[in-house]
Amino acid sequence: MxxxxxxxxxxxxxxxxxxxxxxxxxxxxxxxxxxxxxxxxxxxVNKLVAPPQFPKVSLVAPDGLVVSGPGYRFNEQNNAVAAWQNTINSPTLSVKIDAEQIARGRDVFVRAGCIRCHAGAYLTNNRVVSAKVVGTEPSRAQALKKTEKVFGEAVFYAPDTPVPVPKNAKVLKVPTEQLDKEQIRLAFAHGDSKGGYKVPSLIGLSWSAPYLHDGGVAVGPNGELGLTGTLGKGIVPDTRNSLRALIDRTLRQQVIRANVSDPQLRAVHVSGDGHRYWIDPQEGFTKEEQKAVIDYLLSLTYP
Incomplete structure (x- = not known):
């Protein structure tokens, strides 16, 4: 553009x-x-402060800088935004789904094995899964790979440090010893790792189409396929149809073909491929069970 x-x-x-x-x-x-x-x-347009490890990056400052404006304390604005985000819930569903249908869908969800990764109150185990295992477009999983060359110690200024940061401001080491080193390696694609993707929450799927890590799983209200047939033409993807494409291999292949036929989508590595975990007739599920699990997924708002 x-x-x-x-x-x-x-x-x-x-x-x-x-x-x-x-x-x-x-x-x-x-x-x-x-x-x-x-x-x-x-x-x-952000006002930025260089943390103590600058010009290196770190686990707590992966792009090397921290948003902090004059008159605030160091990192205070980031913490405030995070606190506000924690108060946000998905909107109330505009269409009511029968409780028995939701229960049927939940049962299918469990039997299909989705619960292995999408568990807990927010339906995520908060783990980073290898891009090779997920099978989705791998380029984004390696976005932070080059940071390994400039990776520094995880240190921050003390929370009460004013901005602009004065000379001799107190520096604190951020505890990281308890973190899973393999998860860090996957998240940053360091070493020989090809990187990975964090298991997303499934809360609010009614408002988050298109789906998958590259945003490529999209089907329009009248069956328009892929991003080239939906957003590329100003058509908002339909959540129900797009979720069906996520779990039905036949429909997904049609979406992938539509995406890869578009040279612009190929250039930005969007295909809608991967995450081949199916709830479809070939996997032994009926169309009714497929519909039930979609209804269940669309019913998820907040715990």
Whole structure:
């Protein structure tokens, strides 16, 4: 996508009017943004602080920097956003699903073995699984691989450190000895690891289509296939149809073929392939059981 179109699209409807771009003015989006950019010379618009390990990266600062603005304490804004995110629940379902149908779907979910990874209150074991095991598009699993060359100690400034950070600010070592080293190796694709993906929660699937790690499993309300047939044409993927494509191998193959036929999707490594765990007739499940498990998945809002 052209940079001007990309920036203009983002800035047209931003919440803060100071940063809102008006397409009818005789000014290109990048020219406009250069005038209002609060952090010129820095990627994005965040105010950033270099942690003690900078210019190296670490487990607690994988991109090397921490969002912290003047007048706040070090990392306070990140913690505040995280606390707010923890208060968010999925919206109430607009369509009610029969409780008995949900129970049937849950039973299918367990019998199909989904519970091995999608367990607990949020239906995730919070583990990183090898990309080879998951079988999905592997490129994103290696996004942090090069950090191994500049990986430093996990250290942070003390939480009461003001920003701007004063000289001789107190530095604390972040405890990491208790962490699973193999999980770290998978998450960062360090060593000979090809990387992995963290098992996602299944809460809120009604609002999160398209699915899978590359976002490639998408089917429209009228059977439009893949991203090329849905979002690529301004069509919002249908959650029920997209979930069916996630667990039905025949429909999934149609989605994959649609995606890989698009050179733009191939260029960004989106296919919708992988996660070959099926709940379909070939696996011994009936269409009714398939529908029940989809109903169950769509019923999941919050614990």
């Amino acid at each position: 052209d940079k001007e179109v990309y920036i203009g699209t983002i800035l047209q409807n931003v919440a803060n009017p100071k940063f809102r771009y008006k397409p009818n003015v005789n000014e290109k989006p990048l020219e406009f943004f250069a005038k209002v950019d609060p952090t010129p010379g820095v990627v994005g």
